[in-house]
Amino acid sequence: MSTSGARVAALDIGATKLAAGLVDRDGAVTRFTVRPTPAGEGVDAAAVRDAVVALLDEVVGGGDEDVVAVACAGPVDAATGTVSPVNIPAWRDFPLVRALERWRPTARVVLHNDVLPLAVAEHRLGAGRGAQALLGLVISTGIGGGLVLAGEPVPGPTGNAGHIGHVPVELDGPRCQCGGRGCVETYASGPSMLAHARQQGWRGADVPELMAAARAGEPVAVATIERAADALAAGILAAAVLCDLDRVVVGGGVAQAGDVVLAPLRRAYHRRAGLEFARRLEIVPAALGPHAGVIGAAALAR
């Protein structure tokens, strides 16, 4: 088993889904599994940890990986190895790295925010190829981001760079779970879109249904997505002028919804962006599919 030491167990922890994969030396994903993140009443820190460990056991079995690469919904603290994901309330200052070191005592555990790996993977192999300054963006239960500038991943000192969901876009906007006000996430996350549509009388069940309704031209659904797209466009513009971005790659469930979200997002962005250097930005859907997170996490860990 001379190559076994090069195996990476990669883990992608979001508020909605947990994904784990085994990535070989060439970056190929040889095993991959997804399951829902435990949530709701009675789910405590140990329950989420147990689900993560069970998933890892299932995917990598009794392997001898020397690296466990973790992408986790933010905020994270790369220095202490703890995580406090806004949308996984059971975990506050949860010692994720220590939990994974217990699971695989011989392995090196590497922690990043949840979207940096996607950004890295898309930059190397996907829709971000050739970009000089890239933001990867995932719209799901929360909204996360990751930066690749001048070809290099930018984790930031605490591992939280790219956190676009908590960029404020409205001075007196809605209170956010993060403690701030008017964050992009209060307009454009899946739950925020659902809540807004329901306030306007929409009666559907979930985000995919909301997307379908918008695609069918249902006015409340269309207006809800326009509102979300406008706030997200303002957040992207903030990132564009601060980081001189030339590309945004949008992943997550919403990217699968395609142009029903991306078209209003592009329109809102070009309505807002005045400066020429900001207007060159392209907003494109992710290309690598659900494996991007584990591919990127493994690439970052090497």
Added chain:
Amino acid sequence: MSTSGARVAALDIGATKLAAGLVDRDGAVTRFTVRPTPAGEGVDAAAVRDAVVALLDEVVGGGDEDVVAVACAGPVDAATGTVSPVNIPAWRDFPLVRALERWRPTARVVLHNDVLPLAVAEHRLGAGRGAQALLGLVISTGIGGGLVLAGEPVPGPTGNAGHIGHVPVELDGPRCQCGGRGCVETYASGPSMLAHARQQGWRGADVPELMAAARAGEPVAVATIERAADALAAGILAAAVLCDLDRVVVGGGVAQAGDVVLAPLRRAYHRRAGLEFARRLEIVPAALGPHAGVIGAAALAR
């Protein structure tokens, strides 16, 4: 003259002031002059260029610098060597690099946004020492910024990274000269503060007088600065969550005003920032004084 090749003529072009300096091999500023930027009716592109060249002639005389390092109010286009500063309307796609190559045909001309040099200088020698992720910020006629991340200057592909003045903080905010809406600059630049105070009935002459009035507790002046500080705090928070900042160094005329601006800015920031990693940010005044721009421009050019 064996060291003459190491001399850098450094130029700092803002909407209010032009500064030029001669920087020796050790980074010491051996000559330095400031004069007002030509502005107003009848000032065309050539008039601003002539003022710049006259200033350079005055400062460096008949020297034989091999580098001309330029920090210019943004946006700039580092690739084409042109500049279109929002607050210097006479220059639109102005070929600044070509103009300086004509002035000193043997020199290499290096162009950056106006605040990156300050950020670099403060990071190496001033109030930014030890910061892992730094935003340099200047509040003047416009509001500019520059990023130093993981110890390295981040100019961005077009030289415009750090452009915090055009971060949108209010979805339906005031129209900005950049073509956008609700930009930080529409609340917190010197002219925006003056315009707002006057709308509220204040009768003073200029920004230093407004600062003095706020220091004396005059309610309109205090409220104007609170409003500006709040919008700027939202912009800083955007930068903090996107770039995982641990420090902001504030320079320019307003930094000289000191705590009358910095205290409300810090309060507003800490009222807005919820996430722990964002709350660690420190907001400090620049330490190097008016030479920072030319010191940093020379450092960047080497």
